[in-house]
Amino acid sequence: MTDHSAGLPQRRHLVTEIPGPASRELLARRESAVARGVSNMLPVFVTDAGGGVIVDADGNSLIDFGSGIAVVSVGNAAPRVAARVAEQVARFTHTCFMVTPYEGYVAVAEELNKRTPGDHAKRTALFNSGAEAVENAVKIARHATGRQAIVAFDHAYHGRTNLTMALTAKNMPYKDKFGPFAGEIYRMPMAYPLRWPGGPAACEAEALNTFKNLVHAQVGEHNVAAVIIEPIQGEGGFVVPPSGFLPGLAAFCQDNGIVFIADEIQTGFCRTGDWFAVDHEGVVPDMVTTAKGIAGGLPLAGVTGRAEIMDSVHAGGLGGTYGGNPVACAAALGSIETMVDLELTARARRIGEIMLPRLHKLAAAYPVIADVRGRGAMLAIELCRPGTLDPDPATTTAVSAACHRAGLVTLTCGTFGNVIRFLPPLVIGEDLLNEGLSILEDAFAAL
Numbered sequence: 005m006t007d008h009s010a011g012l013p014q015r016r017h018l019v020t021e022i023p024g025p026a027s028r029e030l031l032a033r034r035e036s037a038v039a040r041g042v043s044n045m046l047p048v049f050v051t052d053a054g055g056g057v058i059v060d061a062d063g064n065s066l067i068d069f070g071s072g073i074a075v076v077s078v079g080n081a082a083p084r085v086a087a088r089v090a091e092q093v094a095r096f097t098h099t100c101f102m103v104t105p106y107e108g109y110v111a112v113a114e115e116l117n118k119r120t121p122g123d124h125a126k127r128t129a130l131f132n133s134g135a136e137a138v139e140n141a142v143k144i145a146r147h148a149t150g151r152q153a154i155v156a157f158d159h160a161y162h163g164r165t166n167l168t169m170a171l172t173a174k175n176m177p178y179k180d181k182f183g184p185f186a187g188e189i190y191r192m193p194m195a196y197p198l199r200w201p202g203g204p205a206a207c208e209a210e211a212l213n214t215f216k217n218l219v220h221a222q223v224g225e226h227n228v229a230a231v232i233i234e235p236i237q238g239e240g241g242f243v244v245p246p247s248g249f250l251p252g253l254a255a256f257c258q259d260n261g262i263v264f265i266a267d268e269i270q271t272g273f274c275r276t277g278d279w280f281a282v283d284h285e286g287v288v289p290d291m292v293t294t295a296k297g298i299a300g301g302l303p304l305a306g307v308t309g310r311a312e313i314m315d316s317v318h319a320g321g322l323g324g325t326y327g328g329n330p331v332a333c334a335a336a337l338g339s340i341e342t343m344v345d346l347e348l349t350a351r352a353r354r355i356g357e358i359m360l361p362r363l364h365k366l367a368a369a370y371p372v373i374a375d376v377r378g379r380g381a382m383l384a385i386e387l388c389r390p391g392t393l394d395p396d397p398a399t400t401t402a403v404s405a406a407c408h409r410a411g412l413v414t415l416t417c418g419t420f421g422n423v424i425r426f427l428p429p430l431v432i433g434e435d436l437l438n439e440g441l442s443i444l445e446d447a448f449a450a451l
């Protein structure tokens with residue numbers, strides 16, 4: 005495939021142990037300067053990255069199966085992102101859109117309005133982080149409906165700010181001792197096929213039914229401002245709801261005047277093989293939150309929604325000093341252009357076609373793998389003690405650590421810490437992709 009790596013050799017090459025001496029020295033400095041609460045999954049200190057590789061301070065070149073948590077889908081320092089950023093940064097870096105506006109912000113809003121699902125009139129507001137987008141989506145939904153309750157799901161992850169911590173399900177490490185949390189948040193069981201008590205076949209109908217009954221009995225439909233869901237859950241374990249569940253939720257929201265928010269912060273921008281994960285089932289949310297893959301690594305986030313919902317908010321009710329920063333907007337335009345020109349939705353699907361058969365073969369060989377799931381280039385394996393659904397976080401950590409030592413950047417996730425997730429840059433070469441899978445296979449063989 006074409007080289008979109010900004011010139012960095014696309015190969016795995018280890019010259020020291022991982023992490024090597026230069027990284028370990030930096031780690032010591034980091035430990036005495038940086039707060040412990042900000043953790044590192046793999047403490048190699050990066051000097052360069054591009055295409056499918058990350059190069060560290062010791063000169064090791066590692067294969068990237070993480071994309072900085074689903075961010076650099078177009079690759080690190082992607083040529084068009086770098087060029088647009090360089091041009092913008094030399095012209096002006098900030099005016100504050102709320103003071104004196106600029107075209108880049110409007111162009112990104114137009115792109116989001118065009119590319120998010122549905123052909124209704126839309127408006128977009130830009131922010132800096134995913135959590136900030138979610139906070140604002142909730143603000144807008146409450147303002148538009150005059151209602152307060154927000155319904156979220158088990159295993160959800162929506163961020164680390166006060167309101168988004170309340171929406172996030174997992175206690176450790178995200179919420180423990182950080183309360184009190186924002187009020188009027190209600191949590192419903194997630195349609196999680198592997199763990200649904202009635203089994204995967206019953207999951208869709210039963211989960212939808214349970215959801216409707218609980219909303220009715222415990223909240224009251226007329227009190228609900230919004231239902232928020234990740235179409236494929238991210239940090240919670242790459243949980244893919246059975247087909248029919250998302251359309252069922254959307255229909256319920258429509259019938260009850262509830263704003264249906266798809267949190268596409270991790271799934272959006274080609275990651276799952278469509279521009280947005282809800283496209284897979286033709287679901288049209290009232291509001292979509294985006295971040296991560298939108299701007300090739302620069303901090304940018306968006307809330308895009310029906311014009312009448314978004315415009316219900318008075319002038320001055322939304323915003324922030326840096327939201328929609330011109331450099332981040334330039335990066336987003338370069339990133340979107342790259343996604344279109346390189347047809348990255350098709351690349352994501354191709355990555356899935358290469359990875360899934362090998363992951364299924366691995367699961368057949370190693371009963372510790374209880375599930376293989378995901379879509380496009382957002383894939384995961386869940387590890388349980390063989391023959392049970394008891395999570396096996398120890399083996400998960402051991403496999404991931406073995407991958408790291410061999411020069412493959414992998415990430416773990418899941419409410420029970422027993423999921424290894426794969427989020428390669430969509431521009432990764434197929435040789436690297438296959439080599440990364442071989443490293444994973446070797447890690448299981450060495451257990």
Ligand SMILES: Cc1ncc(COP(=O)(O)O)c(C=O)c1O
Nearest residue numbers: 133134135161162163238269270
């Ligand atoms: C689905 C989802 N929502 C929200 C967030 C929060 O985004 P950020 O870390 O940019 O605040 C994340 C981050 O992982 C996410 O995956």
